[in-house]
Amino acid sequence: KRVDHRSFKRQNSDYLPTIHLGSAASAMERKGIETDKGNYNREIRKYNNLVKTIKEEIKTLKGWIGNLLDNLTTAYEKFKDIERDKVIDNPKLFNLTNYLLTYSEIQKEKSKYLKGYAKTNKEKYDFKKLTSVYSYLRKNNIETIGQLQIKIESLKSNSYKLNKKAKTIHKEMEDVEKKILYYEIYKAKKEVYEEYQKKYIFTKDAFYNKHKKDIDQYKVVSEKLKKLLSDKEKLSPKKWNEEKNLLMANLEEINKEKDKIKDEYQEINHIKYSVDFVNKELGIDLSIEIDKLIKQGEKPSVIAQIKKYQEQREKYEKKKERTKDSYRNSER
Numbered sequence: 001k002r003v004d005h006r007s008f009k010r011q012n013s014d015y016l017p018t019i020h021l022g023s024a025a026s027a028m029e030r031k032g033i034e035t036d037k038g039n040y041n042r043e044i045r046k047y048n049n050l051v052k053t054i055k056e057e058i059k060t061l062k063g064w065i066g067n068l069l070d071n072l073t074t075a076y077e078k079f080k081d082i083e084r085d086k087v088i089d090n091p092k093l094f095n096l097t098n099y100l101l102t103y104s105e106i107q108k109e110k111s112k113y114l115k116g117y118a119k120t121n122k123e124k125y126d127f128k129k130l131t132s133v134y135s136y137l138r139k140n141n142i143e144t145i146g147q148l149q150i151k152i153e154s155l156k157s158n159s160y161k162l163n164k165k166a167k168t169i170h171k172e173m174e175d176v177e178k179k180i181l182y183y184e185i186y187k188a189k190k191e192v193y194e195e196y197q198k199k200y201i202f203t204k205d206a207f208y209n210k211h212k213k214d215i216d217q218y219k220v221v222s223e224k225l226k227k228l229l230s231d232k233e234k235l236s237p238k239k240w241n242e243e244k245n246l247l248m249a250n251l252e253e254i255n256k257e258k259d260k261i262k263d264e265y266q267e268i269n270h271i272k273y274s275v276d277f278v279n280k281e282l283g284i285d286l287s288i289e290i291d292k293l294i295k296q297g298e299k300p301s302v303i304a305q306i307k308k309y310q311e312q313r314e315k316y317e318k319k320k321e322r323t324k325d326s327y328r329n330s331e332r
Contacts, residue, residue: 050258103274189218
């Protein structure tokens, strides 16, 4: 994969860059002493990891994972036929609780072919996942595939808003850090510059040549501070440090919200996998069921969300086939 050497900003990336530590902070961090800049960079790395995870979850959900197991024995095939009739005859075909319960029944049937620890472990895992996702559906008042699709769109939207918020915080943090850094230089060089200003014309050049670096640095940071400060803003290092702490706290809150979104995607992934599994194992054709809903006079918004689900599923299947073809061709 080709490496893009442009900055995250130029790439218009959702990832945020870390800030420069400086020699003093770097030395302290190497000794195991935490610094404000070091802590901020740790939050940035955590944020970037969450962005990466959520991006991967969104990419996965767009495809609706369909990692299905092998066909079962003849006894299980008979069981599938019975369950299929139950599901198709159910007036609430797109009810997610029904899907989860059907999925659970299929998994119980599969467990019959396991023994000892493997059987116990699978049953415990399946029960834990069922109760977890069922609790998630109830908590979020989600009953159907259409409502689940709306929830996914909402999570994507919230994630996008948090990314924008984090970028704004990062820009503000960069500005505050610059103000603090420039002020420290300004304060350190101010005395030399003021003394230079008091010199008479005959001694001024000699003094400048002796203290050129300090005087030039003072001039540069003074100009930079003027550009960073708003019209009525004064030099306020105490206030800037308070702003920096507040921005750090805000970024931590964003990371907590991103963590929650990541957890929600994990629940949704299992729900969508269960739906996908049941549809495929029991031979349920969503196109036929959508037509049924249209004839029954179901709301267009509900049908639209289910169609969206179906489109995502079809896209995933096509992508999977292309990947398989590409892999086969590469082996020739």
